[in-house]
Amino acid sequence: MEVEEMLETYYERIGEIPGSEKFIQCIQCGTCGGSCPYGMGTLFTPRRMILAVRAGMVKEVLDSGAQWLCTSCFTCSLRCPSQIPITDAIIPALRELSLLEGNPPEELAAALMNIARYGNSFRESPRKRDKWTKEVDFEVPVMAKKKSADVLFITECFGAYHRRCKEITKAFAKVMHLLGVDFAILGNEERCIGDLARLSGEFGLFEDLAEKNIRVFEKYEFNKIVTHDAHAYNALIREYPKFGFEKETLHHTQFLYQNLAKLKEMFGKLDYTVTYHDSCYVGRRNGIYEEPREVIRAIPGVKFVEMKRIRENALCCGGGGGGVWLDSFIKEHIKERPAESRVKEAAAVGADVLVTACTLDVPMFEDALKVTGLEGELEVKDIAELVLEALES
Ligand code: SF4
Numbered sequence: 238m239e240v241e242e243m244l245e246t247y248y249e250r251i252g253e254i255p256g257s258e259k260f261i262q263c264i265q266c267g268t269c270g271g272s273c274p275y276g277m278g279t280l281f282t283p284r285r286m287i288l289a290v291r292a293g294m295v296k297e298v299l300d301s302g303a304q305w306l307c308t309s310c311f312t313c314s315l316r317c318p319s320q321i322p323i324t325d326a327i328i329p330a331l332r333e334l335s336l337l338e339g340n341p342p343e344e345l346a347a348a349l350m351n352i353a354r355y356g357n358s359f360r361e362s363p364r365k366r367d368k369w370t371k372e373v374d375f376e377v378p379v380m381a382k383k384k385s386a387d388v389l390f391i392t393e394c395f396g397a398y399h400r401r402c403k404e405i406t407k408a409f410a411k412v413m414h415l416l417g418v419d420f421a422i423l424g425n426e427e428r429c430i431g432d433l434a435r436l437s438g439e440f441g442l443f444e445d446l447a448e449k450n451i452r453v454f455e456k457y458e459f460n461k462i463v464t465h466d467a468h469a470y471n472a473l474i475r476e477y478p479k480f481g482f483e484k485e486t487l488h489h490t491q492f493l494y495q496n497l498a499k500l501k502e503m504f505g506k507l508d509y510t511v512t513y514h515d516s517c518y519v520g521r522r523n524g525i526y527e528e529p530r531e532v533i534r535a536i537p538g539v540k541f542v543e544m545k546r547i548r549e550n551a552l553c554c555g556g557g558g559g560g561v562w563l564d565s566f567i568k569e570h571i572k573e574r575p576a577e578s579r580v581k582e583a584a585a586v587g588a589d590v591l592v593t594a595c596t597l598d599v600p601m602f603e604d605a606l607k608v609t610g611l612e613g614e615l616e617v618k619d620i621a622e623l624v625l626e627a628l629e630s
């Protein structure tokens with residue numbers, strides 16, 4: 238593609254994303270670069286990306302690979318004084334150009350291809366999506382048979398297929414089972430919700446997934462969706478309404494908080510010092526800070542300690558925005574990955590358990606424990622796993 242055409246495609250795309258007209262209001266203050274966990278490892282911070290695109294140097298940005306170093310942590314967007322949608326528009330639209338040029342990092346290209354072909358990034362058969370339900374000691378109802386339920390539980394791809402994340406899915410399903418919640422899953426009919434594809438610049442794939450998923454939702458009767466996947470939650474509340482989806486969607490931290498009175502009656506005692514990681518798309522992007530903390534504090538015997546960087550200033554795990562598929566690429570560019578810094582922060586405040594609330598966090602942090610030598614000293618658990626442990630103790 239010639240530069241002129243690239244710029245035209247770019248401006249056309251950001252023109253479709255609400256708030257992108259603020260692109261011209263960038264005052265080059267540098268807050269974004271100063272806030273970015275990859276600010277030191279890139280030639281083009283968001284400030285410099287904007288400057289370069291304005292100057293027609295879009296090829297230089299793409300050739301640097303800077304567009305792939307963003308984990309969509311949303312810190313720059315939240316802090317930008319001109320409220321430019323850097324995370325939702327400026328960077329994904331550059332990524333789209335990179336995809337059109339055919340030069341995205343290999344791991345990411347493979348993941349996107351798998352989502353398009355199989356409906357999940359794992360290259361797994363959709364028929365295996367509910368395999369985890371055979372590994373639990375209670376029945377998990379499937380919508381195709383049940384037809385209606387109060388809660389539709391969306392497991393998402395990591396929650397359905399990833400070896401470690403499946404444990405979170407099983408734990409949260411068991412919590413709902415113990416609470417007597419009327420829930421069901423889509424099983425083989427579920428496919429990727431698509432937030433990571435959107436943030437990776439695959440806008441067409443995201444639209445296709447959203448339309449197909451909404452058609453499946455419309456086949457059944459339910460009152461709300463609950464999901465433990467922070468990106469699925471984000472897409473369902475922020476993006477799917479653009480395609481006509483109107484059902485209430487709760488993140489599992491909100492759902493646990495809503496059921497806290499009943500949970501408190503059932504909790505046994507644990508003996509942990511616990512800290513909580515505010516996942517980007519639970520905390521900073523969607524403002525859920527208190528609910529998970531209230532749930533953790535309500536567990537008898539748990540001592541809750543805070544890390545230094547919390548709430549809107551929390552450090553990202555590095556998995557968002559396609560980062561979970563870009564590990565080798567990211568390792569080439571920075572000395573210490575954000576997940577490694579984060580587990581060190583958790584250990585520094587004396588925590589035995591780092592509690593998370595996004596399925597991507599657990600594998601990212603468990604890998605970081607190995608790299609930093611903190612394995613055995615610090616454990617990583619999703620909040621659903623902690624709650625289930627308290628219910629079963
Ligand atoms: S923080 Fe916003 S206004 Fe400041 S340089 Fe970055 S994009 Fe521009």
Ligand code: SF4
Pocket residue numbers: 269272273274275276283306307308309310311312313314323324
């Ligand atoms: S979203 Fe996060 S990782 Fe991406 S450019 Fe902004 S601060 Fe950096």
